[in-house]
Amino acid sequence: MPKPKNAMEIFQVLDKSNCRECMEKTCLAFAGAVYLGRRSIEECPKLDRETIERFSEKSEHENSIEQNRDAYLADLKKQVARIDLSAAAERLGGRFSDGRLTLKVLGKDFSVDAAGNLSADIHVNPWVAIPFLDYVLNGKGITPSGRWVSFRELKEGQERYPLFQKRCEAAMKQVADHYTDLFDDMVHIFGGRQVAEAFESDISVVLHPLPKFPMMICYWKPEDGLASSLNTFFDEKGADNLEIGSIFSLGAGLALMFERLSQRHGFS
Numbered sequence: 001m002p003k004p005k006n007a008m009e010i011f012q013v014l015d016k017s018n019c020r021e022c023m024e025k026t027c028l029a030f031a032g033a034v035y036l037g038r039r040s041i042e043e044c045p046k047l048d049r050e051t052i053e054r055f056s057e058k059s060e061h062e063n064s065i066e067q068n069r070d071a072y073l074a075d076l077k078k079q080v081a082r083i084d085l086s087a088a089a090e091r092l093g094g095r096f097s098d099g100r101l102t103l104k105v106l107g108k109d110f111s112v113d114a115a116g117n118l119s120a121d122i123h124v125n126p127w128v129a130i131p132f133l134d135y136v137l138n139g140k141g142i143t144p145s146g147r148w149v150s151f152r153e154l155k156e157g158q159e160r161y162p163l164f165q166k167r168c169e170a171a172m173k174q175v176a177d178h179y180t181d182l183f184d185d186m187v188h189i190f191g192g193r194q195v196a197e198a199f200e201s202d203i204s205v206v207l208h209p210l211p212k213f214p215m216m217i218c219y220w221k222p223e224d225g226l227a228s229s230l231n232t233f234f235d236e237k238g239a240d241n242l243e244i245g246s247i248f249s250l251g252a253g254l255a256l257m258f259e260r261l262s263q264r265h266g267f268s
């Protein structure tokens, strides 16, 4: 269905019991949060699958992004086939051997050969393959500064934030709310590092989805009737190594990986 015109359209399908299981004070508050993209409709446990699917359909904009994604990925592979991979390895701090450039992605080897073919120690989804190839082609090898900024503070981040919030932060938050081992998995499976709680969060983990592109994920647990929250932060200099479209793609790809992981453990 097309995007709801207002929060009341969402409110109409809710249970209206104000039961607070979604951690919002009222159903109306929940409807408003869904309308603004802060919450996802499936976070109300009282809704049936049909209603959830009706309200979760992708917008035309999202559909066009997905259609263009595959063409863009094919184009990036062609471009990579035309560059000197050994020079790229030097620029990016990677390894070049047997005609392949290898970089660490989430602590695992991720390689591309001279024909643009990808191989990795982890499952490669297209959302992650795109930023990897973009990084190989255009990454400047700039060293991160250690100062964290939000997606909105990145160049052109403000206008892309609503979709990033939905496809990355809201999707990750939903996994984190139900699958409490997620942050341990980030550390043990994805080579992350738990750091001092930043921005007064309850948990902060730094991941390295690309060598000079750290990303911090902060999670606030639900408390005193307030819903949980999850935000991502990027190094202000590291983000010079990747353009905003690729950062969006990376966030969506990581959220998808975390969802799959929680499904494998029977949490969704």
Ligand code: SF4
Residues within 6 Å of the ligand: 014, 015, 016, 017, 018, 019, 020, 021, 022, 023, 024, 025, 026, 027, 028, 030, 031, 043, 044, 045, 046
């Ligand atoms: S979970 Fe939230 S939205 Fe759903 S019925 Fe309860 S208060 Fe309303």
